[in-house]
Structures are given as structure tokens and as C-alpha cells.
Amino acid sequence: MTNTNKKLILVTGGSGYIAMFIMIALLKKGYRVRATLRMMSRQEEVKKMMKQGGIADFTDLDFVQTDLTKEEGWSQAMTGVDSVIHVASPTPLQRPDADDLMVxxxxxxVKFVMRAAKEAGVKRMVLTSAYG
Known part of the structure; x- marks a missing residue:
């Protein structure tokens, strides 16, 4: 059973390399973690990687399906969240011809995530960025 007294941190891009390390660190520090995934079928893959990082108990981890290119789902993802660590970056199947489109x-x-966080009353957010 999840301890609701622990702070709940939403980590976007939950199947990503950097997000994985962040989620492992948060769980080891005693936080509850909600990870966003584009494809819920990747849950077991994420858990397997987290086991390699020393996580054996997934009581304080849950997943929610979102897509960074769509506004739908972000409000639900923010329910009960104390803080957000935004690590996700859009990864289209084919790289667009124009770099501007990626930007x-x-x-x-970022707008979708921040708008939903604001509406949910989230007080803290960490944004990361990568390109290429």
C-alpha cells in the first residue's frame, strides 16, 4: 500500500535514460514517483532497468500514459503531484526535416506540462533540456 504522506514527484519521460536515474534516486530517498510513458507496454522494461539500479519494491511507483505532443492526459497525470521533474523530449519516429520543428x-x-502543473497547484518544477 502506498504511503500518501510521502511527497509525490511526477517524472516525465519515464522510460528514458536520465529519467531512470532520477526515479531510482527519488525512490531510494523515500519519495513516491509517478512516471509518464507514451506506451504503457514499457512498464515492465522500466521496472527491469530499475531493478538493475537497486530498486526491488515498486510500491511507491506508478505509471501514467501521456504524449508530449498532445495536451490530453497531462491533467490526470498531475493529480496529487507535489513536484514535477520534466525530462521528456519529443522523439518522433522520423526526425523532421527542419530543426525548428523539433524546437x-x-x-x-513544455507548455502542456506547465499548464497542467499550474492548474493542479504544483508548487515546484525542474525542467531539463537536450537537443540532438
Missing amino acids: IMAVDG
Whole structure:
């Protein structure tokens, strides 16, 4: 059973390399973690990687499906969240011809996350960025 007295941290891009290390560190420090995934079928893959990082108990971990290129789902993802660590970056199946399109997609994704966080009353957010 999840301890609701622990702070709940939403980590976007939950199947990503950097997010994995962040989630492992948060769980080891005693936080509850909600990870966003584009494909819920990746849950077991994420748990397997986390086991390699020393996590054996997944009581304080849950997953929610979101897509950084769509606004839907972000409000539900923010329910009960204390803080957000935004690590996700849009990864289209094919790289767009124009680099500007990648930037636009990333900015739109940040807007979706920040808007939902604000509406949910989230007080703290960490944004990360990568390109290339």
C-alpha cells in the first residue's frame, strides 16, 4: 500500500535514460514517483532497468500514459503531484526535416506540462533540456 504522506514527484519521460536515474534516486530517498510513458507496454522494461539500479519494491511507483505532443492526459497525470521533474523530449519516429520543428514540438510539450502543473497547484518544477 502506498504511503500518501510521502511527497509525490511526477517524472516525465519515464522510460528514458536520465529519467531512470532520477526515479531510482527519488525512490531510494523515500519519495513516491509517478512516471509518464507514451506506451504503457514499457512498464515492465522500466521496472527491469530499475531493478538493475537497486530498486526491488515498486510500491511507491506508478505509471501514467501521456504524449508530449498532445495536451490530453497531462491533467490526470498531475493529480496529487507535489513536484514535477520534466525530462521528456519529443522523439518522433522520423526526425523532421527542419530543426525548428523539433524546437516547436519541445516548446509545445513544455507548455502542456506547465499548464497542467499550474492548474493542479504544483508548487515546484525542474525542467531539463537536450537537443540532438
